[in-house]
Amino acid sequence: MKIAITGATGFVGQRLVERLQAEGHELRILSQRPTVAQQLTGCQVFDTATETSWLAALEGADAVVNLAGEPIAEQRWTPAQKQRLKNSRVQTTRALVTAITAATQKPQVLVTASAIGYYGTSETAQFTEESAAGQDYLAEICQAWEQEAQAVTVSGTRLVTLRIGIVVGPGGAIGKMLGPFKLFAGGPIGSGRQWVSWIQREDLVSLILEAIANPSYQGTYNATAPQAVRMADLSATLGEVLQRPSWLPVPAFALEALLGEGALLVLEGQQVLPKRLEAAGFQFRYPDLKSALQQFLP
Numbered sequence: 001m002k003i004a005i006t007g008a009t010g011f012v013g014q015r016l017v018e019r020l021q022a023e024g025h026e027l028r029i030l031s032q033r034p035t036v037a038q039q040l041t042g043c044q045v046f047d048t049a050t051e052t053s054w055l056a057a058l059e060g061a062d063a064v065v066n067l068a069g070e071p072i073a074e075q076r077w078t079p080a081q082k083q084r085l086k087n088s089r090v091q092t093t094r095a096l097v098t099a100i101t102a103a104t105q106k107p108q109v110l111v112t113a114s115a116i117g118y119y120g121t122s123e124t125a126q127f128t129e130e131s132a133a134g135q136d137y138l139a140e141i142c143q144a145w146e147q148e149a150q151a152v153t154v155s156g157t158r159l160v161t162l163r164i165g166i167v168v169g170p171g172g173a174i175g176k177m178l179g180p181f182k183l184f185a186g187g188p189i190g191s192g193r194q195w196v197s198w199i200q201r202e203d204l205v206s207l208i209l210e211a212i213a214n215p216s217y218q219g220t221y222n223a224t225a226p227q228a229v230r231m232a233d234l235s236a237t238l239g240e241v242l243q244r245p246s247w248l249p250v251p252a253f254a255l256e257a258l259l260g261e262g263a264l265l266v267l268e269g270q271q272v273l274p275k276r277l278e279a280a281g282f283q284f285r286y287p288d289l290k291s292a293l294q295q296f297l298p
């Protein structure tokens with residue numbers, strides 16, 4: 001298949017590219033860093049800053065995967081940064097949908113990222129795909145992001161929206177937690193009671209491949225493993241797998257000082273259930289956190 005991808009240079013995208021390449025697909029990478037993308041993937045790259053790139057990359061593609069977005073937890077959430085977080089997702093998705101609409105040979109499917117932040121946060125509620133959206137800024141971003149993608153269905157392209165949980169793999173949020181653990185200074189972040197709904201990166205990539213190939217996938221899916229954990233359990237399991245202690249909690253104020261409002265993402269989680277994936281019979285290779293961590297940790 002010919003597959004166009006945004007966000008291909010990221011933590012999820014890089015692994016997706018490797019697995020698609022192993023299956024022999026022809027990839028078209030849309031990137032705001034064309035040189036980096038070219039070096040990382042060796043694929044045909046289109047510069048997202050050039051308006052004509054979008055249609056050129058999309059025309060005749062069979063499938064599109066949309067993973068682009070300014071990283072959520074790397075900078076303090078100033079008003080300008082909050083706008084960047086939202087615009088990077090909404091505008092990329094809008095450009096994709098516009099190009100799909102304009103293409104004479106339209107892709108059959110658009111698989112687009114969203115996030116479990118859609119639901120807001122709670123220590124007690126369980127969220128399925130039918131649950132209402134939350135009230136915080138991340139929920140606002142996710143709603144705007146999903147709404148942009150929704151417009152693609154008018155042109156007859158199948159839409160699969162994945163509300164992705166914390167991706168477990170050698171990078172991302174878990175990658176950031178590994179450093180202190182390796183230095184014997186690891187521990188839970190905040191109260192430890194908050195829920196962490198997660199998915200192993202290999203399972204997420206398998207899910208994207210399945211969503212492309214299987215036409216029965218349509219609409220919104222929670223992309224999370226069946227067993228969410230509390231932060232304290234995540235920390236204890238990390239300590240166990242790394243054979244390091246897990247006793248040095250990271251206080252909430254430290255994270256707040258770093259990220260401002262963005263710290264809520266980590267300090268207050270949500271328990272999200274993959275109800276539609278289970279109904280679809282999706283097989284998680286890493287349904288429990290310990291095996292998910294052992295996949296990439298010694």
Ligand SMILES: NC(=O)c1ccc[n+]([C@@H]2O[C@H](COP(=O)([O-])OP(=O)(O)OC[C@H]3O[C@@H](n4cnc5c(N)ncnc54)[C@H](OP(=O)(O)O)[C@@H]3O)[C@@H](O)[C@H]2O)c1
Pocket residue numbers: 006007008009010011012013030031032033037067068069070071072084088089092113114115116164165166167168172173
């Ligand atoms: N990792 C997680 O735990 C997690 C959880 C929930 C949802 N998600 C969502 O899943 C998607 C992929 O996650 P990831 O962890 O692979 O993300 P990532 O490593 O941060 O990579 C995202 C990619 O988006 C592009 N990008 C970065 N800043 C941008 C900006 N300001 N405007 C437009 N494009 C920009 C970059 O690609 P180029 O430079 O090549 O354009 C980057 O490689 C993201 O949309 C993320 O929000 C991730």
